[in-house]
Amino acid sequence: MRINNCFQKIIRQLNDANVPNPRLEAELLLGFTLGLDRLKLFLAEREMNDDEVLRLNQVLTRRLNREPLAYITSEKEFWSLPFYVSSGVLIPRPETEVLIEGILGRIPDCQLFSGLIADLGTGSGAIAVILARELPKAHIIAVDTSKVALKVAARNLERHGVSNRVSLVLGNWLSSFIPSRLFQIIVSNPPYVSTRTRGDLEPELAFEPETALFAGDDGLDEYRKLIPSLMNYLSPGGLAVFEIGSDQDRTISELIYLQPGLGNLFVLNDYSNLPRVIGCRAN
Ligand code: GLN
Numbered sequence: 001m002r003i004n005n006c007f008q009k010i011i012r013q014l015n016d017a018n019v020p021n022p023r024l025e026a027e028l029l030l031g032f033t034l035g036l037d038r039l040k041l042f043l044a045e046r047e048m049n050d051d052e053v054l055r056l057n058q059v060l061t062r063r064l065n066r067e068p069l070a071y072i073t074s075e076k077e078f079w080s081l082p083f084y085v086s087s088g089v090l091i092p093r094p095e096t097e098v099l100i101e102g103i104l105g106r107i108p109d110c111q112l113f114s115g116l117i118a119d120l121g122t123g124s125g126a127i128a129v130i131l132a133r134e135l136p137k138a139h140i141i142a143v144d145t146s147k148v149a150l151k152v153a154a155r156n157l158e159r160h161g162v163s164n165r166v167s168l169v170l171g172n173w174l175s176s177f178i179p180s181r182l183f184q185i186i187v188s189n190p191p192y193v194s195t196r197t198r199g200d201l202e203p204e205l206a207f208e209p210e211t212a213l214f215a216g217d218d219g220l221d222e223y224r225k226l227i228p229s230l231m232n233y234l235s236p237g238g239l240a241v242f243e244i245g246s247d248q249d250r251t252i253s254e255l256i257y258l259q260p261g262l263g264n265l266f267v268l269n270d271y272s273n274l275p276r277v278i279g280c281r282a283n
């Protein structure tokens with residue numbers, strides 16, 4: 001079959017399976033299989049060989065089964081950098097870039113900032129890598145309860161040349177550290193999806209780690225653990241910034257408000273103009 005005919009056929013199959021953006025997905029699947037970027041894919045007008053057809057069928061079957069594209073290609077772009085991902089980690093989302101912006105926008109001089117940052121539930125390590133690159137004098141401790149995630153994160157730290165300034169720690173939130181108010185910044189994209197919404201979610205989410213997505217009946221379980229401990233770990237004036245679900249801004253604001261010593265609350269909206277990030281400072 002010729003590349004162009006194959007391309008049209010894949011679009012139809014993706015469309016019939018209700019995969020969103022079938023044209024873009026077809027380009028990416030075909031490009032991945034043939035090792036061609038978008039432009040080269042359109043210039044290539046030739047027959048596909050048997051091996052290419054076989055490999056294409058394998059990746060297409062996985063995608064029609066609604067496995068996320070990022071797990072098939074083992075790669076996802078975040079903050080314009082490529083990250084290695086496997087099914088043991090949450091796939092980085094564009095919304096999480098708002099979390100990074102919320103931090104960088106509050107640091108007076110990113111080139112000079114030399115504080116200690118905790119990234120809790122680092123997963124693929126995307127947040128830790130970007131912070132290490134944007135804050136060239138900062139030190140980051142990236143924590144996760146999953147050994148698989150720490151291996152994926154290690155690979156991304158290495159790939160982006162920041163292993164010397166990011167330490168990986170196996171642990172649960174802040175429990176691995178002595179409460180000595182050492183961190184200038186604590187950041188986390190914790191699980192925040194309500195288990196009640198499980199049935200309404202996109203089928204792709206079923207391939208991602210449960211522990212990275214779900215946090216109890218209302219999705220707030222992990223904030224309830226994290227927020228009360230912040231004052232023991234944030235340095236005076238230190239900043240905590242979390243990603244949140246779009247309907248959780250009020251309840252999480254209350255959780256923060258009720259903690260003595262935390263203030264300067266702020267909420268940032270994502271690119272769809274929904275609340276996505278919440279932050280505060282310690283006295
Ligand atoms: N933004 C993700 C989603 O709903 C959730 C990520 C998370 O729980 N931290 O697809």
